[in-house]
Amino acid sequence: xxxxxxxxxxxxxxxxxxxxxxxxxxxxxxxxxxxxxxxxxxxxxxxxxxxxxxxxxxxxxxxxxxxxxxxxxxxxxxxxxxxxxxxxxxxxxxxxxxxxxxxxxxxxxxxxxxxxxxxxxxxxxxxxxxxxxxxxxxxxxxxxxxxxxxxxxxxxxxxxxxxxxxxxxxxxxxxxxxxxxxxxxxxxxxxxxxxxxxxxxx
Numbered sequence: 677x678x679x680x681x682x683x684x685x686x687x688x689x690x691x692x693x694x695x696x697x698x699x700x701x702x703x704x705x706x707x708x709x710x711x712x713x714x715x716x717x718x719x720x721x722x723x724x725x726x727x728x729x730x731x732x733x734x735x736x737x738x739x740x741x742x743x744x745x746x747x748x749x750x751x752x753x754x755x756x757x758x759x760x761x762x763x764x765x766x767x768x769x770x771x772x773x774x775x776x777x778x779x780x781x782x783x784x785x786x787x788x789x790x791x792x793x794x795x796x797x798x799x800x801x802x803x804x805x806x807x808x809x810x811x812x813x814x815x816x817x818x819x820x821x822x823x824x825x826x827x828x829x830x831x832x833x834x835x836x837x838x839x840x841x842x843x844x845x846x847x848x849x850x851x852x853x854x855x856x857x858x859x860x861x862x863x864x865x866x867x868x869x870x871x872x873x874x875x876x877x878x
Contacts, residue, residue, distance in 0.1 A: 686741055687738060687741060687742060690734045690735075690737050690738045690741070691734070691738070691749075692852075693734055694727060694730045694731045694734045695847075695848055695852070696848070697727070697730060698723060698724075698727045698730075698844075698848065699844060699845075699848040701723040701726060701727075702719065702720060702723045702844050704719075705719030705720075705722055705723050706719045706720065706840070706841065707719065708722075710722050715767065717764075717767060718769065720769045720772075720840055720844075721763055721764055721767060721769055724760050724763050724764060724769070724772045725760070725764045727756070727760060728756060728757055728760040728761070731752075731753060731756050732753060732757070735749055735750075735753050746801050746802070747801055748783065748801060751779065751782060751783075752779055755775055755778055755779050755782070756775060759771045759772050759774060759775040759778065760772055760775070769840065770835075773831075773835035773840075773843055774832075774835070776827070776828070776831040776847060776851060777828045777831045777832050778828075780824040780825070780827045780828035780831065781824070781825075781828045783820075783821075783824045784821050784824035784825045784828065787817055787820060787821040787824070788821050790817065791814070791817060791818060791821065794814075796810075796813035796814055796816070796817040797817070798813065798816060798817045798820060799813045799817070806866070807870060807871040808866065808869045808870060808871065809869045809870075809871060811869060812865060812866070812868070812869025812870070813869075815865060815869070816862060816865060816866075819858075819862065819865075820858070823854075823855070823858045827851060827854055827855070830854075831846075831847075831851070834846045834850075
């Protein structure tokens with residue numbers, strides 16, 4: 677029982693841990709340069725190189741603890757690996773800055789494709805933890821699709837318009853807070869369409 681109760685907290689730590697580590701590592705390394713085989717790498721690129729295996733380890737640990745991984749977690753790991761590797765290989769931090777844009781854009785496309793087919797792919801991802809009626813799932817999916825589009829556009833604006841310091845803070849705190857605020861704002865919808873409120877109906 678205690679182990680089951682500890683799983684949500686441990687899962688959250690595994691999800692947020694790499695992000696916080698990236699932020700702390702960047703603060704420590706941002707004014708430093710590391711030379712490897714005659715090539716100078718900025719602190720941002722060095723921290724990005726460390727972030728990839730750290731996220732992979734955290735994802736593996738999440739799977740070991742929970743026995744499952746969401747499509748979102750798998751897609752995030754793949755995109756982090758691809759864009760992180762491009763950042764290190766080409767020594768160009770812009771690729772990693774584009775990564776959140778690609779993640780949110782991909783989610784928006786997948787959810788949008790489901791909506792065109794009159795299906796909620798979000799339901800398949802988190803249905804067990806959030807019991808809603810069919811109508812509730814469709815509404816929530818439409819809203820989350822728009823939220824992902826907004827966050828993708830916002831990330832593009834921030835990294836192209838502001839310094840790396842600002843973008844790292846935005847990625848570490850702004851994007852997670854934005855997603856948390858979105859789901860918090862959906863409380864009225866969840867109360868209205870939650871199956872628990874319908875008793876034995878359905």
